[in-house]
Amino acid sequence: MHNNIMAAGSRDRPPMLATGRYAQWRSRFLRYIDTRPNGDALRKCILKGPYTPTIVTTPAVPATEDSPAVPEQTTVETVMNMTPENRAHFESEKEAIHLILTGIGDEIYSTVDACQTAQEMWEAIERLQQGESLNIQDVKTNLFWEFGQFTSHDGETIESYYTRFYKMMNEMIRNNLTVATMQVNVQFLQQLQPEWSRFVTIVKQQHKLDEVSYHKLFDILKQYQKEVNELRAERMAKNANPLALVATAQTLQDPYYQSSKSHKSYAPTSKASLPTRSHATTRYKGKEIAKPITPPSKSASEEDSDPEQA
Incomplete structure (x- = not known):
């Protein structure tokens, strides 16, 4: 032009x-x-x-017999x-x-x-x-810096992000600045918020970034805006209740809770190690057979105390 x-x-x-x-x-x-x-x-x-x-200087002409001198x-x-x-x-x-x-x-x-x-x-x-x-030259330097620092805002829609990126690229073109297609697409994708990472990966797997335009990438990504909004809402909900997060962290770090948990985990082992509670023996045909016994009742305690039963 x-x-x-x-x-x-x-x-x-x-x-x-x-x-x-x-x-x-x-x-x-x-x-x-x-x-x-x-x-x-x-x-x-x-x-x-x-x-x-x-x-212009006209030189003098000397006098002659026929004419006078000219100065x-x-x-x-x-x-x-x-x-x-x-x-x-x-x-x-x-x-x-x-x-x-x-x-x-x-x-x-x-x-x-x-x-x-x-x-x-x-x-x-x-x-x-x-x-x-x-x-x-100053304008070009500033535009290159803006391109390198360009990023999406927290909570920004893909439409708003694309519009800002589109205006920046148009300004670069107007000032005769050219950037490789691959570099433009990489910058466009990697500066999206973390909620977009899963869908950015899908786009990278399905398309060659040196062959498509960022306009095409926008058309693909805007289909996932609903899912991104849901992920963003979940993150905001977690961050909206900081007291619950603090309580959970204190519970995990409380020394009393840790010692109590440790004591309970070892209690069954110490109880099972008592020999008088674990087994009783009886004789049958000359052999000792170990069999478990139930906890003694009141009547059983009386029988054990009777010398005649012994």
Whole structure:
């Protein structure tokens, strides 16, 4: 598009200066000048300044028998006594000024128009564009920094995230900044909130990031917005009851609770180790058979105490 602007009407008028394209415009403008019939004279007006008439000195003529002596005379050079080359240079100044003013935009027109000669205009354009180039470089640096720092906000929808990312990328394109498709897609995906991680993995598995656009990735991810909202709600619900989390943490760290739990876990072992409670023996056909006995009742205790039963 910029090339079309600069080349528009190039047969009848000079190329137009586009923002951030001074180097290209300068080259194209001088090439256009060279195509004019008086191209050499125009170039001299633009690069070296207008032709300044000089003082012409007419040497003295000595007297002769037929004529008296003529003293040395000095006159200002005029179009009539200029050489053809100097006359072309002199007459091309107004045309050079017209061509320069025709090739620039309104944003710098008043500044350039205040200059007196084509050369002053040419140098003024260069100064203005060099300052603009510095500003453009600052803008590009800031845009690259913004691209590297871009991230989603907590609780932000995928539509809002995509819109902000889209505006940033458009601004980079407008300033002639190009980033590889792979790098753009990676930045778009990895800066989403943690709730999106599962779905980002799905996208990476199903698509080659160097072949699709981030617009396509957005169309895919927005289908999972409902699931992401549910995951986000669960996280917020957990964080909304901090007292329960503190109580759980204190329970796990309470030394009394730990010692009590430890005591209970070893109690059955110590009880089972008592030999009088574990087994009783009886004789049957000359062999001892171990059999478990039930806890003694009151009547059993009385029988054990009776000497006749023994």
